[in-house]
Amino acid sequence: MPPDFSKKTVDTIAKRAGxxxxxxxxxxxxVGPNSQSDKATTIGEAAHISGARPNAPRFDEAKTDTVRSAITNGIWLCRNCQKLIDADASRYSIELLLIWRERHEKKILRELGTETDRIQAELDSERIEQFSQYPAIIRRIAIDKPDGWEFTLTAELFRHLTKQDFQKLKDLESGMYNTIGEHVYDESALEWLNQRIREMSTMVAPAEKLLERLSNSWGMPGEPGNMDEIHHTCVLLQRWIHQIVEYEERVHATLVSDDYIECKSVVTGILALQALKLENIPETLEAMLEQAIKHSESNPNETLKLSHEVVFELPQNWDKRVRGVIKSLEKGMAPPLPDDNTTTFSSVLGWIALGTILFVFIF
Ligand SMILES: [Zn+2]
Known part of the structure; x- marks a missing residue:
């Protein structure tokens, strides 16, 4: 699919702008009369908000052509204003243009039709209210509902909601920030370690259910997804990731005596690694949608089922390492230092039931 708007999309953008x-x-x-009585003059254009091709103003290389050619990426402008926005892409940002379009459409709506039409339009816009605090692109998708909107809406919501927490996890892991937490005395180390392991195992469980719920929120083939459910599930996923941030902050900040460092390091960073596996969900969904739309162009009557695997697994020999630490602590000794600090991964299932979870994409 080329990144240009289809004729139908241009038409809809123009009409929605009055x-x-x-x-x-x-x-x-x-639009207005032409000197030839059977023609009309149009001086408006459906401009791309984010550029259609490389080097075009506001081009975003991370986006797919499906997203670039969707109605959500268009704005109706007169020729002068189209030149104006393309001459200064930093002043006329994506967010600004999206807000222009949003306000303009609201204005047109207020002038439209009868009072009943306006009441109906207000009722429709109430559903969009839940996104009022989010970037304008999220409301745009919810209003325009382009093909596969369920996936682009999820991608943008997830990206927006989780950005800060993923950044925090990466900063923690790379030692870019830390706080001072509780001091664990040697004699309490065993109890402390057992508590952390219990917390870790409790925290992994919801992820599987949440990703399944997200898949269900997209609806069955041919049926629209459930917007409220998509939003709610993305919020729950964000809370899950945030809980992991809080856990990691707490263990990173914990102070132990030098001999007991291993006791802390076996329970640090493992959950962060699992959570970070969800970071590329938006890009994955957008790529899947691109694939699905291409597929539907050549096989219009066929349903395509794609799935994406997120494998939650523990570091190799992790359970052996933990058992070693616990054994020493039970004897009242400082834990041994690890033989090797290997960070390669395998699908070892330890005490914490990690596993493979899937989200399924049906188009
Ligand atoms: Zn203008």
Whole structure:
């Protein structure tokens, strides 16, 4: 699929703008009579908000052509304003243009039809209210609902909601920030370690259910997804990741005597590694949607089922390492230092039931 808008998309963008320029400082009419009595003059264009091709203003190389050519990426402008936004891409940012379009469409709506039409439109926009604190692209997707909106909405929501927590996890792991926490005395080390292991095992469990719930929220083939459910599940996933951030912050900040360092390091960073496996969900979903749309163009009546695996696993020999530490602590001795600090992974199942979870994408 090329990144250009289809004729139908251009038409819808123009109509939704009431054929008026969406720049709030302009608002020029873009259609009118022509000198030839059987023709009309159009001076408006459906401009790409994020550029369609490399080197175009506001081009985002991380996006797919499906996203670039979707109605969510278009804005109706007069020719002058189109030149204006392309001449200064940093002043006329993606977010600014999305807000122009949003406000312009609201204005057109207020002037439209009867009072009943306006009441109906207000009722529709109440569902969008839940996204009022989010970036404008999220509301845009929820209003326009382009093909596969369930996946682009999830991608943008997940990206926005989890960005800070993923950054924090990476900063913690690379030692970019730390706080001072409780001091664990040698004689309490065993109890402390057991508590952390119990916490870790409790925290892994919800992820599987949440990803399954997310898959279900997208709906069955041919049926629309459930917007409220997609939103709610993304919020729950964010809370799950946030809990892991809190856990990791706590263990990173814990102070133990030098001989007991191994006791802390066996329970540090393991959950963060699992949570970070979800970081690429938005890009994965957008790539899957691209694949699904290409597939549906050549096989219009076929359902495509794609799945993505997230494998939660423990570091190699992790359980052996933990058993060794616990054994020493039970004898009242400092834990031995690890033989090797290997960080390669295998699917060892330890005391914490980690496993493979899937999310399934049906289009
Ligand atoms: Zn204009």
């Amino acid at each position: 054929f008026r320029c969406s720049n709030p400082d302009c608002g020029a009419a873009t």
